[in-house]
Amino acid sequence: MPSDPALRVKALESLLVEKGLVDPAALDAIIDAYEHKIGPRNGAKVVARAWTDEAFKQRLLQDASAAIGEMGFLGRQGEHMVVVENTEQVHNLVVCTLCSCYPWPVLGLPPVWYKSDAYRSRAVIDPRGVLREFGLELDAAVEVRVWDSTAEIRYLVLPQRPAGTEHLSADELADLVTRDAMIGVQRLAAPGGRS
Numbered sequence: 001m002p003s004d005p006a007l008r009v010k011a012l013e014s015l016l017v018e019k020g021l022v023d024p025a026a027l028d029a030i031i032d033a034y035e036h037k038i039g040p041r042n043g044a045k046v047v048a049r050a051w052t053d054e055a056f057k058q059r060l061l062q063d064a065s066a067a068i069g070e071m072g073f074l075g076r077q078g079e080h081m082v083v084v085e086n087t088e089q090v091h092n093l094v095v096c097t098l099c100s101c102y103p104w105p106v107l108g109l110p111p112v113w114y115k116s117d118a119y120r121s122r123a124v125i126d127p128r129g130v131l132r133e134f135g136l137e138l139d140a141a142v143e144v145r146v147w148d149s150t151a152e153i154r155y156l157v158l159p160q161r162p163a164g165t166e167h168l169s170a171d172e173l174a175d176l177v178t179r180d181a182m183i184g185v186q187r188l189a190a191p192g193g194r195s
């Protein structure tokens with residue numbers, strides 16, 4: 001009997017598909033929605049609020065679990081949150097070297113690459129190289145900090161607010177915030193496309 005939950009899920013899925021009970025394309029669509037759309041929207045709202053409400057941002061950096069709890073986004077796998085802020089001098093990157101710990105209530109389901117051996121090992125050994133593969137070339141003067149998630153602590157990156165967004169509302173700002181930026185493998189671009 002396979003003990004790995006991923007194997008058991010795969011076996012269940014195969015059985016359901018074989019019996020004609022689920023459509024694999026529909027399953028993929030649901031997973032995709034949780035990975036990209038539904039899940040990370042909560043995190044994006046937290047980020048947008050931090051950008052527009054300085055007092056909230058300070059609370060978020062001091063005690064992320066309490067501040068995120070104010071917005072109602074706590075839950076399983078998000079009980080002990082830490083938010084790390086990107087600045088001109090510091091870029092933060094989140095990984096789970098041991099397995100795939102991830103802040104579900106604010107980011108949804110982890111992407112496949114987050115769970116891969118390659119990302120988990122290389123994010124620590126060569127974070128700049130990994131970021132380059134994501135298309136992010138950091139200036140040598142920028143310090144890269146890598147945060148290793150555990151079952152106890154889950155990290156969320158507070159990305160830098162893109163230039164030229166002063167006129168946007170919190171809702172409009174939230175639309176700019178991506179999952180990848182909150183993991184730390186991307187920098188957010190201004191609405192015009194300039195980063």
Ligand code: FE
Binds near residue numbers: 099100101151
């Ligand atoms: Fe883990």
